[in-house]
Amino acid sequence: MLSRSNPRNLRTGRPRSAAADEAILEATRASLVDLGWSKLTMSDVAARAGVAKTTLYRRWAGKNELVVDAVAVLFDELEMPDLGSLSADVQAMVLQFAALLERPETRTALMAVVAESTRDEALRTRIRDSIVDRQKRLVLQGRQRAQERGELPVEADEEAASATADLIFDVIAGAVVHRTLVSAEPVDADWAGRFTALLLAGLEAAAST
Amino acid sequence: MLSRSNPRNLRTGRPRSAAADEAILEATRASLVDLGWSKLTMSDVAARAGVAKTTLYRRWAGKNELVVDAVAVLFDELEMPDLGSLSADVQAMVLQFAALLERPETRTALMAVVAESTRDEALRTRIRDSIVDRQKRLVLQGRQRAQERGELPVEADEEAASATADLIFDVIAGAVVHRTLVSAEPVDADWAGRFTALLLAGLEAAAST
DNA sequence: TCTTTACGCTACGACCCGTAGCGTAACTGT
DNA sequence: ACAGTTACGCTACGGGTCGTAGCGTAAAGA
Numbered sequence: 001m002l003s004r005s006n007p008r009n010l011r012t013g014r015p016r017s018a019a020a021d022e023a024i025l026e027a028t029r030a031s032l033v034d035l036g037w038s039k040l041t042m043s044d045v046a047a048r049a050g051v052a053k054t055t056l057y058r059r060w061a062g063k064n065e066l067v068v069d070a071v072a073v074l075f076d077e078l079e080m081p082d083l084g085s086l087s088a089d090v091q092a093m094v095l096q097f098a099a100l101l102e103r104p105e106t107r108t109a110l111m112a113v114v115a116e117s118t119r120d121e122a123l124r125t126r127i128r129d130s131i132v133d134r135q136k137r138l139v140l141q142g143r144q145r146a147q148e149r150g151e152l153p154v155e156a157d158e159e160a161a162s163a164t165a166d167l168i169f170d171v172i173a174g175a176v177v178h179r180t181l182v183s184a185e186p187v188d189a190d191w192a193g194r195f196t197a198l199l200l201a202g203l204e205a206a207a208s209t
Numbered sequence: 210m211l212s213r214s215n216p217r218n219l220r221t222g223r224p225r226s227a228a229a230d231e232a233i234l235e236a237t238r239a240s241l242v243d244l245g246w247s248k249l250t251m252s253d254v255a256a257r258a259g260v261a262k263t264t265l266y267r268r269w270a271g272k273n274e275l276v277v278d279a280v281a282v283l284f285d286e287l288e289m290p291d292l293g294s295l296s297a298d299v300q301a302m303v304l305q306f307a308a309l310l311e312r313p314e315t316r317t318a319l320m321a322v323v324a325e326s327t328r329d330e331a332l333r334t335r336i337r338d339s340i341v342d343r344q345k346r347l348v349l350q351g352r353q354r355a356q357e358r359g360e361l362p363v364e365a366d367e368e369a370a371s372a373t374a375d376l377i378f379d380v381i382a383g384a385v386v387h388r389t390l391v392s393a394e395p396v397d398a399d400w401a402g403r404f405t406a407l408l409l410a411g412l413e414a415a416a417s418t
Numbered sequence: 419t420c421t422t423t424a425c426g427c428t429a430c431g432a433c434c435c436g437t438a439g440c441g442t443a444a445c446t447g448t
Numbered sequence: 449a450c451a452g453t454t455a456c457g458c459t460a461c462g463g464g465t466c467g468t469a470g471c472g473t474a475a476a477g478a
Contacts, residue, residue, distance in 0.1 A: 012478075014477095042466075043464095051425080110324075112324035115317060118317050128393075167407065170387045171383075173383075174385070175380045177386075178386065183375065201410065205414055206407055220453090221454070222444080222446075223455040224444075225456095260457080266436065419478100420478080423476080423477105424476095425474070426471105426472090432467095433465085434463105439461105440459090441456105442458105444454085445454085447450105
């Protein structure tokens with residue numbers, strides 16, 4: 001990290017191949033699609049990426065970390081739309097997030113790494129930094145826009161505002177994930193609309209009290 | 210199934226040991242606590258239960274099915290309380306469900322089997338039958354009580370009512386699971402109260418339109 | 419050129435998987 | 449009592465993955 005930010009890289013010796021990095025992550029996603037989480041092996045990924053198995057272990061501690069990194073970049077595609085109203089923004093965000101969860105790579109990987117993280121503190125922070133926080137930022141962004149539009153009040157209590165944002169985040173992300181992966185039913189425009197209506201009605205009512 | 214419901218069991222030969230069944234499921238839960246999902250092996254469960262490994266495979270197709278059955282019984286403990294108001298009922302339900310998710314067996318197993326189910330149709334229906342539907346029934350029960358109290362209107366459209374129930378279910382279960390396992394923060398009385406307030410405000414607003 | 423690090427390749431012990439085969443145990447109908 | 453049927457425990461096995469060690473080679477900087 002430090003060496004990369006320096007104008008001249010202080011590290012000596014042969015540098016790691018950036019192309020191999022991308023090839024490995026790409027191969028990991030392909031393997032997730034073809035084999036799914038449980039049947040994905042390090043040997044298979046190495047073979048697909050055209051690198052030696054030892055190279056994988058030099059960069060990632062194991063399957064968990066590798067898959068988190070491979071899937072994390074997909075969450076960069078998520079962007080908060082600006083459609084003029086909070087309702088439209090939330091609904092679009094829900095559909096966007098659902099579309100990401102429909103992809104076979106994320107479907108099979110997301111729940112699996114979360115399950116692993118329940119017994120691995122380091123993995124949990126890795127997921128938080130590279131996946132969860134990126135989603136949470138969208139909630140904060142959406143709230144700010146709504147406040148600028150006057151759709152939501154600016155909360156005075158900093159702590160309460162943060163707690164509310166966390167609550168909203170868990171409700172939105174949790175509902176979409178549960179609908180998609182547990183109930184295994186599609187998040188279409190109709191569902192997104194009804195969910196958004198429910199959520200915003202609750203927010204308005206809570207704000208008025 | 211049929212043979213068991215008959216007054217005289219038509220099956221001949223040595224019957225399966227019911228004690229072994231319970232010992233195996235108990236051993237599975239113990240192994241989940243000690244080792245977690247990923248390090249749990251069939252050999253370990255067999256050793257803990259005091260049975261041969263082959264006996265496990267005679268009754269369950271593999272690790273996935275075994276763990277689902279072992280965890281499913283824990284969801285029988287969930288019961289819809291009757292505290293006099295919808296708000297109190299929902300809040301108690303949320304805390305009850307969260308307490309179940311705090312247990313190490315369910316923490317590590319639930320997300321894992323859901324992840325597996327994304328690529329296994331049979332496993333998905335097994336989870337639905339033995340876990341998900343048991344939770345969903347509580348939502349229907351809670352709604353009925355609220356309607357009897359006059360807290361919620363009786364919806365005329367059968368189909369819309371069912372869709373609403375599904376929505377509520379995904380919101381409640383999803384939010385609690387996400388808060389507990391992804392955000393990895395506790396579901397205490399405070400959070401349950403704020404969540405319930407948000408949900409019920411949304412429901413009332415939706416009902417009045 | 420010399421040093422340092424990354425890479426590919428091979429080989430390895432350890433472990434788990436899921437099954438086959440066999441002798442024994444438990445229960446049923448005659 | 450006996451034969452028929454199914455469950456069980458045990459052993460053994462081929463096949464696969466894991467994660468690491470060791471070695472020679474490749475690619476960079478001093």
